[in-house]
Amino acid sequence: MKKNDMKQQLLQLGNGAHALATQILGNTDDAADAVHDAFARVLSKPDAYDARTGGLKPWFLRVVRNGCIDQIRRRRPADNAVDELQDQAPGPDVVVEVAQRDRALQNALAKLSAGQREIIVLRDYMDLSYAEIADVQEIAQGTVMSRLHRARMALKEELTRHD
């Protein structure tokens, strides 16, 4: 894929990638840095993307996700980054930044585990298929439906509690 074509496609993915990174890192500034780094990494080696192995969207989101995990590892190298994902939640600054109408949703999302937030953003915000979600999260495709359903039910419960 030509670099300029890739740039155009990546532009459309910026906000979704930022939303995903925010859910993982719990901070919009760190999330923007993660997306910026992912852009830099991908655009410095555009040939690394092979269209035959899947879409650019899940591939780029996997780069962003791995970058976020690396960032968490750098923050606290002694801990297992993936375990720490479970404890990260968007802080109050994130909640303040979102529009009023989405505040309840953001608050409810913050109550879920990182894995649940991630899978909801990937499916309902980024509109990825189950196969693509499995690819991004590096999990078996067969587990996506149950994980997603549990996450949605948990979110629904949180929203009901807030409303």
Add this chain to the structure above:
Amino acid sequence: MTKQRQVDQHIGELLSGLLDGELTQQQRQMVKLHCEGCAECSENLESLRVLRKRIGDAALSEVGEDKWREHMNDKRVETPRSIGWILFIGGLLVVAGIAVSAFLFSDEIHIGMKFLIIAIYGGLATLLYSVLRQRLIERKTDKYKDVEI
């Protein structure tokens, strides 16, 4: 656990699958049939549909395309790498030039020895060039390169 209860639990996640269009025809029919006779699942399906729309319409990130374009065109992205390569190759060429000129204009090395050394290094460079060229052509044209054995 009764069979009916197991079916009910299974239907739960299939509701998400139905909503996302990820079920087989058989599963779709089963869930639709179940929902026709089950008010709770039918209600659940509708609430999940509303929830999904709410998330899809939400502004979970409001950075904007222009900002991402700035990020992408940020010189920090491409400049360091380019500068690194220019410095490395430039430095290498200067050092190589000095070494070659010192070698060629040296009075201490016999002219025959100079030819011999030039032949050896020239031969090595030619071999390296031909191997690299062949590899490059193979990389571009080999349709089986991604086949895992």
